Amino acid sequence: MEVGKLLEEKVSRRGLIKGMGKLVVGATGIAVVSGFGTKILGNAEAAKKMSSELPWPYKKFSSKDIKRAAEIAHANWFKGFCTFATLSGIVEMLKEKVGEPYKSLPLEAFIFAHGGTAGWGGTCGTLIGSGIAASLATGHKTGEQIANEVVDFYSETALPIYVPDHPKAELKAKSTSHSPVCHISVGKWMKAEGIAEGKGPEGVGFLSAQQMDRCARLSADVATRTIELLNDWADAKFKTAHTSPVMANKIPSQNNCTDCHGDKIPSPGPFGTGMDILTGKH
């Protein structure tokens, strides 16, 4: 595949020094930032400038760091919704642990991606925040691999797991979305919680205290999973466990075909005729 080859070459050209550290090309020149080097230089010295080159320096999160990142993500949902919540949960900690270039990242530039992009119910915004953080810290190739694993976690895990010390609402239900799509994920959870039909205390399912706290907790869950994988990567233990659906299904897709297609799932082979359902020929 031409495109894949191009990307592959691009990554190779960057010449990452594997197993040793990460090459950071910034406005101030080139610096090899290894775990060792970062320690000697100190956080503030490691990378003073915002850099258009990836990856940026990463320092492993302790259990305590992860707990704080989750707390920030949960709290920040109420300031800027899901993408901002997940991204800032990770990046606020990296500002403390690493400093620049994370301090210069304009976190508000990504708020728009909430609610599946400006409220259009597409990809859950937490996954956009997660993918940005993972790509900044590891580069675009590993960042996308981590994003793929996080989407799989999001789709196949009963969420939310995180229980805040100071919840905004008591929640009963967890649900598995089988999809990264906000509309499906939120809808299934509200059904499970019993507030899909306006039964929440505020008389409405969406924007009830429960739904908002669910999405805030889920932001913490996605931040936590992202950090776990970043820590694995820092230990050279990260492995891709799942094939992206675009390769597995030969079209950008999810694995919850029946949710939308009913039993009219595209037949085997390249695309079969399953798209018929979208054009009314069924």
Added chain:
Amino acid sequence: MEVGKLLEEKVSRRGLIKGMGKLVVGATGIAVVSGFGTKILGNAEAAKKMSSELPWPYKKFSSKDIKRAAEIAHANWFKGFCTFATLSGIVEMLKEKVGEPYKSLPLEAFIFAHGGTAGWGGTCGTLIGSGIAASLATGHKTGEQIANEVVDFYSETALPIYVPDHPKAELKAKSTSHSPVCHISVGKWMKAEGIAEGKGPEGVGFLSAQQMDRCARLSADVATRTIELLNDWADAKFKTAHTSPVMANKIPSQNNCTDCHGDKIPSPGPFGTGMDILTGKH
């Protein structure tokens, strides 16, 4: 709504100097960057540092600039797919026209969002690139309003419109997705082009020369529409024309309900019972 109020207050506190220019708070201090000021200071002087505060300076694109942005977007699809294509089409021009902080933006951090996020078929990656560019140049509130208008354009327009000087394939079809979701948008277009069932010259619909050039052209279309709205904003002419579905439908959603729900669309009122289709109770 508490969250909306919080965001509203946040935007007010920023105190944008309307009609005059944009307030840029960077590492070097505070500078008022008006069209006039930018001219005097010169591009390189206007904003030397990457800044975590938005908006970043914006300069209107001429027709020639827009054409070049579209060309870059189309060409860059083949380097990093849709999000990278749309975002870099706009930002590469802003690097030339404005300089920093755009030069320091790590464009590769957003590649992962292609194919509806790591190939999971959610929100079309072009819309993520568009929303980031719009938010950088106008701040998160207007950025999201522009993102919403661009998603509406994407969903309700027969695309692709853009015809490159150097196409990678000849295309016959345009299609209207009625959705920002990659899987639906790509699927409908391949059906319209007649390559949904492996009829492309490469014997496969997805990753055929046609499908790739379609997505590259669409990246140019989304970049172009984003720039048109940014130019309107710079002229104080930008108006929100559409309500985001999250407010209109009271859940993050699209307006193509029947594509997935068939005729079992949620009944009126807060969420009705339409989620039944997702839980198999229909």
